[in-house]
Amino acid sequence: MTSVGGVSEGARTVTGVLGAEWVKVRSVRSFSYVLAGAAMSALLMAALAWYSASLYDGLPDGQRAGLSVTSLVSVIGLPLQICFGVFGVLVVTSEYATGTIRSSLVAVPRRWPVLAAKAAVVAAVSLAAGLAAATATFFSTRAIAGERPMGFNEVPLSEGVPELFAAAAAVAAVALAGAGLGAVSRSTAGSVIGVVVLVYVLPIVALNLPEPWSERVSAVLLPGLVGQVSGVLSGTLSHALLSPPQALAVLALYAAVPLGAAALALRCRDA
Amino acid sequence: MIEVKELSKRYGGTSAVDGLSFSVGPGRVTGFLGPNGAGKTTTMRVLLGLDAPTSGEALVDGLRYARIRRPMLRVGALLDAGALHGGRSAFDHLLCLARTNGIGARRVAEVLEQVGLAGVARKRAGGFSLGMKQRLGIAAALLGDPGVLLFDEPVNGLDPDGVRWIRELMRSLAAEGRTVLLSSHLMSEMELTADRLVVIGRGRLICDTTVRDLAARFDRGVLVRSPRAAELAEVLTGAGAAVAPDPSGGLAVTGVDVSVIGDLAARHALPIHEATPRSASLEEAYMELTAGSVEHRAHGSAR
Ligand SMILES: Nc1ncnc2c1ncn2[C@@H]1O[C@H](COP(=O)(O)OP(=O)(O)OP(=O)(O)O)[C@@H](O)[C@H]1O
Ligand SMILES: [Mg+2]
Numbered sequence: 001m002t003s004v005g006g007v008s009e010g011a012r013t014v015t016g017v018l019g020a021e022w023v024k025v026r027s028v029r030s031f032s033y034v035l036a037g038a039a040m041s042a043l044l045m046a047a048l049a050w051y052s053a054s055l056y057d058g059l060p061d062g063q064r065a066g067l068s069v070t071s072l073v074s075v076i077g078l079p080l081q082i083c084f085g086v087f088g089v090l091v092v093t094s095e096y097a098t099g100t101i102r103s104s105l106v107a108v109p110r111r112w113p114v115l116a117a118k119a120a121v122v123a124a125v126s127l128a129a130g131l132a133a134a135t136a137t138f139f140s141t142r143a144i145a146g147e148r149p150m151g152f153n154e155v156p157l158s159e160g161v162p163e164l165f166a167a168a169a170a171v172a173a174v175a176l177a178g179a180g181l182g183a184v185s186r187s188t189a190g191s192v193i194g195v196v197v198l199v200y201v202l203p204i205v206a207l208n209l210p211e212p213w214s215e216r217v218s219a220v221l222l223p224g225l226v227g228q229v230s231g232v233l234s235g236t237l238s239h240a241l242l243s244p245p246q247a248l249a250v251l252a253l254y255a256a257v258p259l260g261a262a263a264l265a266l267r268c269r270d271a
Numbered sequence: 272m273i274e275v276k277e278l279s280k281r282y283g284g285t286s287a288v289d290g291l292s293f294s295v296g297p298g299r300v301t302g303f304l305g306p307n308g309a310g311k312t313t314t315m316r317v318l319l320g321l322d323a324p325t326s327g328e329a330l331v332d333g334l335r336y337a338r339i340r341r342p343m344l345r346v347g348a349l350l351d352a353g354a355l356h357g358g359r360s361a362f363d364h365l366l367c368l369a370r371t372n373g374i375g376a377r378r379v380a381e382v383l384e385q386v387g388l389a390g391v392a393r394k395r396a397g398g399f400s401l402g403m404k405q406r407l408g409i410a411a412a413l414l415g416d417p418g419v420l421l422f423d424e425p426v427n428g429l430d431p432d433g434v435r436w437i438r439e440l441m442r443s444l445a446a447e448g449r450t451v452l453l454s455s456h457l458m459s460e461m462e463l464t465a466d467r468l469v470v471i472g473r474g475r476l477i478c479d480t481t482v483r484d485l486a487a488r489f490d491r492g493v494l495v496r497s498p499r500a501a502e503l504a505e506v507l508t509g510a511g512a513a514v515a516p517d518p519s520g521g522l523a524v525t526g527v528d529v530s531v532i533g534d535l536a537a538r539h540a541l542p543i544h545e546a547t548p549r550s551a552s553l554e555e556a557y558m559e560l561t562a563g564s565v566e567h568r569a570h571g572s573a574r
Pocket of ligand 1: 285287307314
């Protein structure tokens with residue numbers, strides 16, 4: 001039984017398992033909550049733009065030039081990474097919490113296709129939703145800012161677009177890291193803490209390190225990486241230490257290392 | 272066909288299964304019995320590739336489970352009916368499993384119909400009663416129309432109607448030529464459902480027998496009362512029976528059937544006031560067997 005109608009058995013399994021994982025994701029409520037979280041984050045960014053605009057309008061002419069607002073696409077990165085990091089965690093740990101992982105692995109005893117399909121669905125969903133939310137933020141905040149020169153809306157489109165893709169890539173990397181942590185720890189709480197540490201705690205800790213370590217460490221942490229991938233630095237780094245391809249490679253490791261550990265754990269441990 | 276060969280499984284320090292061997296053939300229901308912690312679930316988990324054996328092997332149709340492609344077409348299993356995502360509908364729950372083995376949505380609807388859940392197919396499984404969850408678990412096992420079926424305590428917590436439904440389903444699945452392995456702690460249930468029995472205790476095989484043989488093995492003879500007991504005893508002994516006085520006053524007769532006793536008494540015109548066949552109930556037999564396993568273990572021998 002190696003081929004059925006010209007399609008190899010392996011390919012059939014992969015599409016079947018992918019389909020199954022997609023059904024699992026779309027058939028539970030937490031999926032809508034995560035998408036709602038992304039939408040709310042985008043709305044929050046629009047509100048921030050509106051608030052900045054009214055602040056700008058309230059300032060006397062002489063002080064307006066001093067008002068520079070950081071890129072809201074980079075600001076939305078944090079809530080999006082948390083949302084989809086938790087999503088990645090839940091896609092795996094909900095199966096351990098409910099016990100459905102057993103029937104999943106009984107149905108696919110080679111196991112790795114289950115993890116690969118989960119990763120593919122998590123990556124596709126978080127990349128698409130991350131890109132959509134970042135793009136919505138980019139255009140809505142510009143529209144709201146209008147002609148007021150407030151920094152973030154003065155960036156030309158050619159620089160803004162790479163930033164959107166970098167933001168979405170970081171969201172997907174965190175989501176995949178969440179899935180990997182979930183499979184290694186099998187614990188929702190533990191994995192969510194891991195995601196928060198990665199996204200939020202480590203960058204703050206890095207900022208408080210003495211130089212030159214603060215810069216060096218920040219360069220390989222998420223906020224720094226997003227800036228270096230797109231070439232639009234904001235906040236934690238004053239200059240790029242990594243080229244965009246290097247930064248993208250480090251970002252990929254954020255997904256690859258936990259997923260690799262997950263594949264190993266899934267293969268070796270009793271379910 | 273299921274073959275368990277010298278299977279051992281240790282979890283850290285505890286030995287869950289210890290050198291267990293048995294096989295389960297097609298066409299009948301095999302009951303898998305043992306007290307709590309005997310290793311029934313562990314054996315099934317190893318059979319299904321969920322746990323790796325410490326030593327030995329467990330094969331389905333001669334294959335290690337993990338080597339089977341599209342295993343749901345060959346093996347169906349119910350391990351834990353409560354293992355559901357409460358927010359997912361019954362239909363979606365089955366569809367997730369079906370997709371992985373290239374089974375279509377039409378078959379999902381079919382098995383839901385078969386187990387009587389078609390009416391609630393789109394309802395969230397979290398709201399299901401225990402009996403409905405068991406039915407959903409059985410539907411999942413039947414999805415691929417497999418030749419080998421494993422059920423871990425499917426009747427736990429079911430009402431009498433549900434128990435009867437499962438009993439009849441098991442028997443009909445076996446009658447279709449499938450291999451059916453059914454675990455339970457209840458001998459009374461197995462007595463009605465199973466043809467063969469595999470009894471284990473503390474991870475070891477206690478006996479592998481048919482329900483009929485087990486009943487025969489625990490036959491305690493016939494209690495006979497007669498006003499002419501001495502003459503009757505002589506006649507029965509002459510016919511090859513072993514006769515002993517029973518503590519309750521009558522004769523304890525073993526080695527001949529109750530009908531033979533009646534015929535002999537009639538032929539010799541001996542009156543009989545009582546003739547009661549006394550086999551230990553299978554439940555008692557089972558208690559005795561499993562209690563025995565503990566003793567044997569203390570003396571360091573299997574069986
Ligand atoms: N994952 C595990 N980790 C550690 N010990 C385990 C594990 N699974 C089972 N055991 C132990 O192995 C033994 C056999 O357990 P198992 O669940 O197979 O028994 P069982 O026959 O199914 O019992 P029950 O009738 O109560 O379901 C028990 O002593 C149990 O504590
Ligand atoms: Mg059990």
